[in-house]
Amino acid sequence: MNYFLRKNVNRLMLFATFICAILAMIPLVLIFSDLLIRGGGALNFDFFTQLPKPVGETGGGMANAIAGTLMLILTASAMGVPVGVMGGIYLAEFGKGRFSSWVRFSADVLSGTPSIVIGIFAYTLFVLPMKGFSGVSGSFALAIIMIPIILRTTEEMMRLVPVSLREGALALGIHRWKMLTFVVLKTAASGIITAIMLAVARIAGETAPLLFTTLGNQYWNFSPLEPTAALPLQIYTFSISPYEDWQRQALAGAFVLIVIIFLLNALSRLIFHENKN
């Protein structure tokens, strides 16, 4: 190949990768601007304070779904965070040998399992024996999704804590568990909090595992043993409905959800970098 041709192939390919980078960002811009215009436009005060209205009546909101999602996130975190953090501490500090490689392997399997399959699992474990859909079965499924994210990050963050810090603590004569909780865990805290926030951002929008566990609810419900409304579920039901007012509500809900998730992502990055510097 002559020099001229090679030079132009080079230019062409380099330009093509630049175009790829632009193309990859277009969906993000489109989705966000569309949601901002149509979803943000459909948003009003009622959305945060009212129950959904039945078909035919306009107005109403998703107050119960927002409350339901918060409840699901709290209960899922109550289950998922301790398992993830404690498991991560084990892997980082005591994790040698065959057992810990099984733990890592399981976490990898969990993170690759489709969320709908986790939903079936929660269904057979909770909904079948309890003979009814319930919020707690949904939060169990969400907790499973949180575990691998928190577990692997906790392990990584604990390992990043310098040995000198551990030795310094031990040299002062304190117990190993105190060294781990009050020195190592405290130093790694910002990284772990970042992981928890990212896990929460991830489950806040999860829909598939809730379809046949929490089921959704058009009314208020604060009992974990009853079907519970959730924001992503409500967005799903309303967006596939043929009613224009419901579709408008779905757009508003999607806008609220995406803003929450982007904020969580941005905030977690901020916390992480603040502490790194």
Place this chain on the structure above:
Amino acid sequence: MRADFIFEKTTKVFAFLSVAIVSLMGFLLLMESWPSIQQSGFLFLIKKVWDPVIHDYGALPFVYGTLVSSGLALIMAIPLSLGVAIFLSELAPYYLRRPIAFLVELLAAIPSVIYGLWGLFYLVPLLREKVEPFFIDRFGFLPFFEGPPYGIGMLPAAILLAIMIIPIISSISRDVMQAVPQHQREAALALGATRWETTRVAVLRYGKSGIFGAIFLGLGRALGETMAVTMVIGNRPDISLSLFAPSHTMASVIANEFAEASSDLYLSALAEIGLVLFLVTFLVNMIARLLVMKTAKPFAAV
């Protein structure tokens, strides 16, 4: 020292929980799908009829839909993601790398249901009114562009899947490319290679298995993706070559019918589809991890 002992054992119990969850999940899925496995055995996956009314369950339309939609998504996403990865790891000025990587990764943070909603309200009308009529007019004689322009169907599902796996493939193959030792590039440059030739010969060839791993991870995600696909694919258990025809995937049939499954066998058939999905994504992810570990350092949960 007793406190230390208790502390270690407590963390061990929590660590064991994740092993227990995975084992229990596999076991319960198998138990739940056992009646269906007993009834149709391996025929389940190659039978074409899905009719809950007469208790005839064959999963072929769903297997076909899952494979075709994921395959099409890969065809669209691979060149684009590799382009992004090359741009970010080899070419972009340093001040641009972080922001662009952040924006592309934000795509991964958008929940599936929002992709579905966007697909339903913006992509589907666009396809129905502009894109599909155009293709039917010009290339309607090809089996891929047959049928009326519904808007919903295989094509929007594949497009959404492609958008959803771009951040995965591009961010992991970028990590792989950045793990290629600098002296590989310098050697190629010293032989007089251009920038592109250096990338092709030194970076892409060196990181080949890792890049394949990234693609497999994307595939694993696409196979199990539920909400976005369910909302735009049309949910009809037909096998059609046409990109414009409504279809169904393994994940979407579970999402649509599980809550309403009226008989035990019906539920069991759906659980068996879930079991197959579990095993397939498990295999694909393991292959991906092995491939990526060959070139880059092991990565944490994605």
